[in-house]
Amino acid sequence: MNTHTGRVAVITGAAKGIGRTLAVSFAQRGADLALLDLDDCAQTQAEVEALGVKAIRVACNVAAEADWKKAHDAVEQAFGRADILVNNAGIYPFALLEELSVETYNRVLSVNLVGPFLGARTFVPLMEKAGWGRIVNISSDSIGTNLPGLSHYMASKMGVIGLTRGLANELGEKGITVNAVAPAITRTPGTGAVPEEVTRAVWNQQAIRRFAEPQDIVGPILFLTSEDAGFVTGQTLVVDGGMWKL
């Protein structure tokens, strides 16, 4: 499948979980990659290079403006272009209101909501130059659940939906689409510590009652970043085994 051949995709949170699986799937479809993460992306890089694409890794805290400048320069130097940005890095520490500190609240907003804004501001100029771009922001279907301990996370992921729509409005005329994907609870290193009763409570609200696998989330991202999705923008695709019911 060559759906992404000739494209350069920038992925945040590419060291593990959904971001790592996404990197491999992009590589299988021919995209070169910039792998951004706080953690080392060496394993992801080795995996995608084995598939024959070019990849760079950049140490980047998505909440830090200076790190995005570093990422931009590395991508420009390595590829001279950036066609796709997936703002995937995110954190989801559980905390009930009475134990939720301002520090945690701000940290979650900085990573989950300021990060995608900085990413778009950093890479849109390169997309504009090419007259083509695809941005996908990762929201969460948890905003439709009754789970306690996630108010800060839900605020950030609702914000991602607003950011997505606002950016789509500004960038449509430039050939750049901006969409969000809202995954269900997905089997990743990050959800390893979620108690089984919580996952089961969520599954019981789904039409398909099982853990989402990273690949379940990646498929819709591949579509939204493809040529085929050129007239889809400002949307949030809920990928949750049928939990949300319109």
Ligand SMILES: NC(=O)c1ccc[n+]([C@@H]2O[C@H](COP(=O)([O-])OP(=O)(O)OC[C@H]3O[C@@H](n4cnc5c(N)ncnc54)[C@H](O)[C@@H]3O)[C@@H](O)[C@H]2O)c1
């Ligand atoms: N796994 C789920 O159940 C689920 C459900 C809905 C939404 N999501 C969202 O999907 C995305 C990926 O989740 P995951 O489960 O694969 O996560 P994960 O914890 O398994 O991996 C996240 C990656 O992001 C990196 N990261 C964290 N903070 C960062 C920062 N400040 N700067 C750069 N990199 C950073 C981590 O080092 C890690 O490699 C997140 O935005 C998450 O909120 C996940």
